[in-house]
Amino acid sequence: MMGNKFQAKIIKIEQESDGYRIFHQNKEKVVDSYKLHYGLLNFTINEQYNINRRGFYTAVYIEDSVIFSEELSLTEKLTYILVKSFCNTQKTAFPSIEYLSKTSGHSHTTLVEAIDGLTKKECISAARRRKRPDDKRYLNNIYTFDKTGSQYKTYVPLNIVFAKGLNIRAKMLYVFLLAKVKNGYMVVLPKKELKKFLGIKSWKTVSNHIKTLHRLGFIYTFCNGTKEVEREKSICFLIRRICPKELVITDEDWDVLEVI
Numbered sequence: 001m002m003g004n005k006f007q008a009k010i011i012k013i014e015q016e017s018d019g020y021r022i023f024h025q026n027k028e029k030v031v032d033s034y035k036l037h038y039g040l041l042n043f044t045i046n047e048q049y050n051i052n053r054r055g056f057y058t059a060v061y062i063e064d065s066v067i068f069s070e071e072l073s074l075t076e077k078l079t080y081i082l083v084k085s086f087c088n089t090q091k092t093a094f095p096s097i098e099y100l101s102k103t104s105g106h107s108h109t110t111l112v113e114a115i116d117g118l119t120k121k122e123c124i125s126a127a128r129r130r131k132r133p134d135d136k137r138y139l140n141n142i143y144t145f146d147k148t149g150s151q152y153k154t155y156v157p158l159n160i161v162f163a164k165g166l167n168i169r170a171k172m173l174y175v176f177l178l179a180k181v182k183n184g185y186m187v188v189l190p191k192k193e194l195k196k197f198l199g200i201k202s203w204k205t206v207s208n209h210i211k212t213l214h215r216l217g218f219i220y221t222f223c224n225g226t227k228e229v230e231r232e233k234s235i236c237f238l239i240r241r242i243c244p245k246e247l248v249i250t251d252e253d254w255d256v257l258e259v260i
Contacts, residue, residue: 010223013236015186020238022221041185041220041240048159048242059242060085060161061153067179071121074172074199078106078161079114080123081175083143085158091145105164115141154179157242160218169198170209174218177239185243188225188236210235 008024011031015021019037026032048058062081066072072080082100086093097115101108119126125144160166160174176197181187194206213219218240225234 010221013186013221013223013238015184020186022238036220036238038185038243041238041243043157043159043240043242047217048157057085057158059155059157060087062156062175064152064154064179066123067154067175072123073114073117074168075106075110075114076117076121076123077175078104078168078172079111080118081156081161082111083115083124084145085161087143087145092142093145094140094142096140103162105162105166106168154182155242163216165216166212169200170212173198173206173209174213174239177219177237178241181237181239181241185220185241186236186238188234190225190234192233194235210237 008026010022011025012023013020014023016035019035019040021033021035023031023033060081062084066077066080069077079100082104083093083095086095097108097111100106100111104111115124115126118124123146127142127144154175156175156178160171163171173194176194177187177189180189191203191206195201195203198206198209200206210219210222214222220238220240222235222237225236
C-alpha cells in the first residue's frame with residue numbers, strides 16, 4: 001500500500017580511503033552497509049546547470065567571513081552570493097535587480113533591501129541607476145567587490161543559488177554545510193549550531209529544510225551524529241557538491257589523516 005513504504009534508517013556513516021560506508025537498518029532491525037565512492041558525490045554536468053550562463057560558470061568562491069558573519073542576515077549573504085556569481089575579473093558585476101529576481105525566485109523588494117544592507121555594511125560598493133527619475137526600481141547597477149577578500153573561501157555551486165524551488169534559509173543551510181565541510185563531503189554539526197545559523201528555534205523547521213535539500217539531491221544522506229555521548233544532539237551530513245581540483249581528497253591526503 002502506498003504510504004506504508006518503509007525506508008531504511010541510516011544509522012552511521014564512516015569515511016574510508018576511497019569513499020564512505022553507509023550503514024542502514026531495515027524494519028527487522030538488521031544492519032547492512034554499502035560503499036559510496038567520492039566521485040559519486042559530485043554533481044553531474046546536468047545537475048551543475050544554472051540559469052546564469054554568463055561565462056559558463058558553475059560555481060563561485062565566497063569568503064567565509066561573509067558566510068559566517070553575525071552582522072549579515074541570511075538574505076544579505078545569499079544576495080551577496082547572487083551578485084558575485086556575475087562578477088568579472090575586475091571584481092565588478094552589473095546584473096539588474098529584475099534579472100536577479102527572475103533567476104533566483106526572490107522578490108524585487110527582498111533583493112533591494114539586502115543590497116542596501118550590504119552597501120551600508122561596506123561588503124560591496126554599488127553605483128545605481130534608476131529606470132526613470134520617478135521610478136523606484138533600479139536597472140543595471142554596477143557592483144564592486146573587495147579585491148583582497150578573506151583568506152578562506154568556500155566553493156559555492158550556482159545550481160543551489162539559482163534553485164527557484166528553495167527558500168533563502170534552505171539555500172543558506174546548504175552553503176553553511178559546504179563552508180563547514182571544506183575538504184570532503186562529510187561533516188558532523190550540533191543541532192544548536194544549525195539553529196543558531198538559521199535563526200530558528202524549532203528543530204522541526206530546520207529538519208524540514210534538511211529533508212528538502214536531501215530530496216532535491218544537495219544532501220546525499222544524513223543521520224544522528226556518530227559520537228555516542230552527543231548522538232542525539234548532532235547530525236552527520238553527507239553532502240553533494242562541485243569539488244574543485246584543489247579540494248579533491250587524494251591518497252596522500254588520506255595517509256595524513258590516518259597518521260593524525
